[in-house]
Amino acid sequence: MTAPAPNGVPDADARAAPDAVSCAGLVHAFGETTAVDGLDLAVRDGDVFGLLGPNGAGKTTALRCITTLLPVPRGRSVLFGYDATRERMAVRRLLGYVPQQLSADSGLTGRENVTLFARVFDVSRRERAARVAQALDAVGLTDAADRLAKTYSGGMVRRLELAQALVSAPRLLILDEPTIGLDPIARTSVREHINAVRAATGMTVLVTTHYMDEADQYCDRGALMHRGRVRALGTPRELRTGLAERRGNTGDGEPPTLEDVFRDVADSGLDDRSGDFSDVRSTRRTASRVG
Known part of the structure; x- marks a missing residue:
């Protein structure tokens, strides 16, 4: 029988799961619109993995399936050996999740926000204060911990949300834009701050972004999504080198960027299917509240 870990979840290593995240043929549709169309994805334990692409590519929907917030009607999603459909609570105990929409309460202090998340994730009362202080310190908010969140700058709000996700000491940190x-x-x-926490803990990080320069600098590997599918996969260098070779550019001229790679993979890059009205509204609402 597998021995339970301190948080009550059986030790995932004992299951010999090779990857932190493994998706096979993952499909999710909203009515007649297929947002995720047969997604195959593998994220190695300990990596910073970027799920890249423009609004409407299917990144957020894929994350919501992986985090069990959306059902998986077709295909399979497995985290550290746990099936996201059949073992939802075990999966959730392994996750820290920062959604694209704001999750901090402006009427609470930074410390109160993180404490609330500690209670939601069932951090024991005995450990709670220390865990909250540790999470706030990890993101550089100790000095501002007892100020109301509504007084924070945009960057501080994002760091507060990161602290909320870290307070449960997750094995997998998922960040949506x-x-x-x-x-x-x-x-x-x-x-x-994300990199510092990852370096200190060795946790796996799965992040979505449409900022290709971020992925180039901070991701170990990445997958370029377009119309619900992965179109290219590899390290940033492999993706850039692959495009240079396809173009016959082996040293002359400017080397391609990840933005060039995406445009090549997606034919014309952004198109009429790259997000809808609700995507635009959600993005602008979030940007206006943290900006």
Whole structure:
């Protein structure tokens, strides 16, 4: 019998799961619109993995299936050996999730926000205060912990949401467009804090973004999505080198960027299917609240 881990979940390593996340033939549709169309994806344990593409590519829907927030009518999603359909609670105990929409309460202090998440994730009363303090310190918010969240800047709000996700000490941190709506300085600050936490804990990070420069600098591997499917997969260097070879550019001229790779994979890049009215409204609402 598999011995339980301290958080009550059987030790995932004992199941010999080779990947942190493994999706095979994942499909999800909203009515007649197929948002995720046969997604095959593998995220290695300990990697920072970028799920890349424009609004409407299916990234957020894929994340919601992986996190059990949406059902998986076809295909399979497995996290550390646990089936996201049949073992939903076990999967949820392994996750920290920062959605694209704001999750912090402006009427609470930073400490109160993180404490609320600690209670939701069933962090024991004995450990709660220390875990909250540790999470706030990890994202550089100790000095601002007892201020109301509504007084925070956009970058501080994102870091607060990161602390909320970290308080349960997850094995997998999932971030949906974590730097959307932030200025370049705040974007850099958020990314640096994410990297520092990952380096200190060794956790796996799965992040969606349409900022290709971020993926190029911070992701170990990435998958370029277009119309609900993965169109290219590899390290940023492999993706750029592959495009250079397809173009016959082996050293002359400017090397391709990840944006060039995406445009090549998606034929024309953004098109009429790249998001709908609700996508635009959601993105602008989030950006306006953290900006």
